[in-house]
Amino acid sequence: MDCGRWNCRLWLWVGLLLSVSTCSPAGEGHLDRLSRSRLKATHQAIADLARRRMPAPSPDGWRQVRANLHVHSLLSHDSRGTVDEIVAAARKVGTEVILFTEHPSTSKDFFTEGHRGLHDGVLLIPGAETEGFLCYPRQSLQGLKLGSPQEFADLVCGRGGLMFVSHPEERMNWKLSGITGIEIYNTHADFKDEAALLKKLRNPLWLLQSADLFRQYPQEAMSALLDYPTDYLRKYDELCQQRPHTGVAANDAHQNVGIMLRRVGDQQVRVSDALDKELVRLDIAGNPVLEALVDGRQPEELVFALRLDGYEHSLRHVGTHLLLARGSELTQDAVWDALESGRCFVAFDWLANSVGFDFVAVSQGIRHPMGSQLPFHRGISLEARAPLPVMWRISARGRQVHEAEGLTCTWQPTEPGPHRIEAWLEIAGEWLPWILSNPVYLDAIPPR
Ligand SMILES: [Zn+2]
Structure with missing residues (x-):
């Protein structure tokens, strides 16, 4: 999100050391997940899951590649991230593709001056967060008239680019055709409902007392904001009943939330944000x-x-996993093919590495991956596998139709429409969404 509009650093920190301690009522987010005992239990549960993982190669030979979409670097006004540090972070978390989304400016062309190509094994692709979209054009947009959201989408997609609706909570009424897809999760949007945490972050004593916890359990503390994206998925299910749409995760990574206190002279302390x-x-x-x-x-x-x-x-918190065609090199064309086909899924990999997840519709012995369109008939079987035993939830046209537990799930759909699957994990006594698939489309709706 454009922090110039929402001012995502100031709102966090300007109250620091000025505000009085306030007691947050329960039920306004997940403050309970930030207690020492809870963070420790979560940390141990995640370590236990990592030991129990049973990854298996794709039965269809897909090359599974982890991508992060909606990432800002120093080309955006609200980030200082260098390519080197972003690539280093990507390698640590197993990400092989970064699809950048810079806030455009008049002084820089996000496309021609954007990050691109293979860096240390990570494929970088330039793009922008602009006009309500994650926009990945195939050529510079400099000097072009963008027009309405539909005209802008037509302009980019018509020239081979990709367009995803970003922050759909701000544009639920948009009716567009011909777009690539939509964010089905956005970390920044997920943060907005953490009312109790926001109050605490303005409380100096709590922050200073909690700093050790944030340092000891940085992933569990950041990811404590995770909520099942109910509204996003409702919108997504609506759209998928009209036409296939690719669902992706938005990291909205900036590395710009934080605080520094520096002594100035004898009398004062200078409080600055993470960008100094x-x-x-x-x-x-x-x-x-x-x-x-x-x-x-x-x-x-x-x-x-x-x-x-x-x-x-922020990159590990959630990722979009792409299934590249067998034997594919890591190229932009291969990434485009997976994203345009909906051959991908979203996973909160901070809980467990989701590599090895598989979801297909099997019809007359042929396995159709996520994003496929095939005619509905009674003999179709939906089959899923995860690298850990999970709680499976299958939904058809946005309505849950099946639930099961185990390493695998097989179910025969009884009606046409888009069918997608979710995998949930129990972590420290709480069920959390782990994997959100793209659908298979079991009927003859219009093609993409
Ligand atoms: Zn953003």
Whole structure:
């Protein structure tokens, strides 16, 4: 999201050390997941899942490649991320494709000056977050009239590009045709409902006391915001009944949420955000929290720093896994083919590595991958496998029609329409969504 509009750093931190401690009522998000005991239990549960994984190669020979869409770098006004640090983070979390989404500016062409090509084994693809889309054109848009959302989508898709609706919660009423797809999860949107956490983040004592927890369990703390994206999926299911749409995850990674406190002279502390933009200066005298922080520190010394959304953790939180054709090289054309075909799924890989997940419709002995369109008949079987035993949920036309537990799931659909599957894991006593597939389309709706 454009932080110039939403001001995602200021809203977090400007109240720091100015606000009074407030007690957050329960039920306004997932503050309970940030207790030490809960973070530790979550951490142990994840380690246990990693030990129990049973990955299997794709029975159809697909090359499964993890991608991250909706990533900002220093080409965006609200990020300082360099290619080197983003690629290093991608390699740590097993991502092989980064589809960047820079906020366009008049001084830089996000396409011609964007990051592209293979860097250390990671394929970089330039794009923009603009006019409500994740936009991946095949050529520069500089100087072109974008027009209405439909005209803009036609312009980009008509020239071989990809267009996904971004932040659909802000544009639920859009009616577009011919787009590639839509975000079915967005980390930033998921953060917006964490009311209790937002209040706590403005509470200096809580933040200072909790800094160790954020440092000890950075992934579990960042990913504590995870909610099942009910509204996004409702919209997605609606769209998929009209035409096939590819569902992707939006990391909305900026690495720009955090805080630094630096002593300035003898009297004051400078509070700045993760991009080192000054938010406020505070007098030390009379503020016991600050007095304790600067005790024994030199003028100009950094006395406190905390980053909540490092690239490694925001990229690992969720990914979009693409099934590339057998024997494919890692190229933009292969990535396009998977995204345009809906041959992909979304996974919250911070819980467990989802590589090895498989979902097909089997008709007359032929296995049709996610995104396929085939006529409905009674003999079709939906078959799924995950690298861990899970709770399976199959939905047809947005309505849950089957639930089962186990490593695999087989079920015969009884009606036409798009069918998709979800895999849920129990983590520290709570069921969390792990994998959200793209659908198989069991009827003759219009093609993409
Ligand atoms: Zn964004």
